[in-house]
Amino acid sequence: MKKAIRIHETDNVSVALEELRAGTQMDEGGIKIKLLEDIPQGHKFALSTIKKGDAVKKYGMPIGEAAEDIVAGQWVHTHNLHTGLSGVEEYIYPPSWISYAEKDVAEERYFWGYRRRDGRVGVRNEIWVIPTVGCVSHVALAIARQASALAADGVDAVIAFPHPYGCSQMGQDQENTRKILVGLINHPNAAGVLVLGLGCENTNISEIKRCLGNWEEERVRFLAAQECEDEIAEGIRILEGLAARAKGYKRELISCGELIVGMKCGGSDGLSGITANPVVGKFSDLLAGHGGTTILTEVPEMFGAERLLMNRCRNEAVFRRTVEMVNGFKEYFIAHGQPVYENPSPGNKAGGISTLEDKSLGCIQKSGSSPVCGVLEYGEEARGKGLLLLNAPGNDLVASTALAASGAQIILFTTGRGTPFASPVPTVKLASNSGLFRTKGNWMDFDCGRLLEQGTAEGLGRELFEYVIKVAEGRRVKAEKAGYHDMAIWKQGVTL
Helix, strand or coil, X not given: CCCEECCCCCCCEEEECCCECCCCEEEECCEEEECCCCECCCCEEECCCECCCCEEEECCEEEEEECCCECCCCEECCCCEECCCCCCCCCCCCCCCCCCCCCCCCCCCEEEEXXXXXXXXXXXXXXXXXXXXXXXXXXXHHHXXXXXXXXXXXXXXXXXXXXXXXXXXXXXXXXXXXXHHHHHHCCCCEEEEEEEEXXXXXXXXXXXXXXXXXXCCCCEEEEEHHHCCCHHHHHHHHHHHHHHHHCCCCCEEEEHHHCEEEEXXXXXXXXXXXXXXXXXXXXXXXXXXXXXXXEECCHHHCCCCHHHHHCCECCHHHHHHHHHHHHHHHHHHHHCCCCCCCCCCHHHXXXXXCCHHHHHHHHHHHHCCCCEEEEECCCCCCCCCEEEEECCCCCHHHHHHHHHHCCCXXXXXXXXCCCCCCCCCCEEEEECCHHHHHHCCCCCCEECHXXXXXXXXXXXXXXXXXXXXXXXXXXXXXHHHHCCCCCCCCCCCCEC
């Protein structure tokens, strides 16, 4: 196995693929150097002298500026490298470096899924209990727990999604909560939904009904806890009826063009942008080629790499929406008096990521090479095909919930550090290094670290595509086997 990789021929750093000791002689594409320091796995070392203020390049792009003179063989990280980014920027259309033509749709592929009566497609046949307000979250959990025996005969699970919101909120903050709750109520992975309210909250059942518009009364039921004597007994009775109806759904053959897959990374390391994220990018291109949809989010982790996405926008309208999304998110930081580039996290830094540019350039590898076909607002339903961008933060639970609320039936989550969290939909955990896959086998589903030893990103992307089809057809991921189901809402503004 190679000991290090120079990702792009113009890079002036290489990334250690294993822990390297000081004194090791390296030959990076004909550049012969001796390491002056120990280099942890996933971390960078200089291939030549980099003067103070000069750009440090990785992925063929600047990831920051040298904070001091750096010599060949020296460790390059947060102690001698700082971000070169600033605040809101101006962007110019048309794309300057490449133009993208639409790709021909590949031969149609199919999977066995659930066709709902409104035409939407689910990959699970579950019963969901969704509280309108945090005051009844524990009631929702109790109802789901006591009704768990209903998960049989074709019903995959009975799940409650507790959260602390739904009251004492104002303006856009309250609307965000309603959007996410409505998105989950409408989600096709749920064959039946009990919307559980308290009765006096801002986001009450009447408000939810107003936001839902038309809904299928046999699929979505409502219960206000203040309006019945025993809310748990009544909730279980409602779930029994929903489960009986859900058992009537059977899997049928459905085009992969109706798959919507969310893409997210978290707890990244220096290998994420070399292994797991490029593999997901190949998957994204494959699904787009089959007429399906992928959604990329975590806008703050596009900062520094956003031009690469903007240059792939299908048309000027999509470009303008992408600019609005990126600059709008920067203004959100500034309005709250926070630095725009307060990233990467301590775990990212420990794994070898030094600056936000470093993180972002690795993050957008998940987008592959397809055109950007649309931009979704937070809580907006995905309706287009191909690669879409979603306006949501980088927080794992918040972003993954947003992907689900926009219609993603499955989420691909890449990580180099590992995490047990789940989301409202099957969340496939992809390890960027094989060590993580081996040590946290109870968390991780797919080993992308194999790319360092054998195979290609294209080959693993095709393997991942087949894996996702199996998940869509009912194969449970590790978080599902553990019974983990999480959700979180993007909190903004004033709490009364």
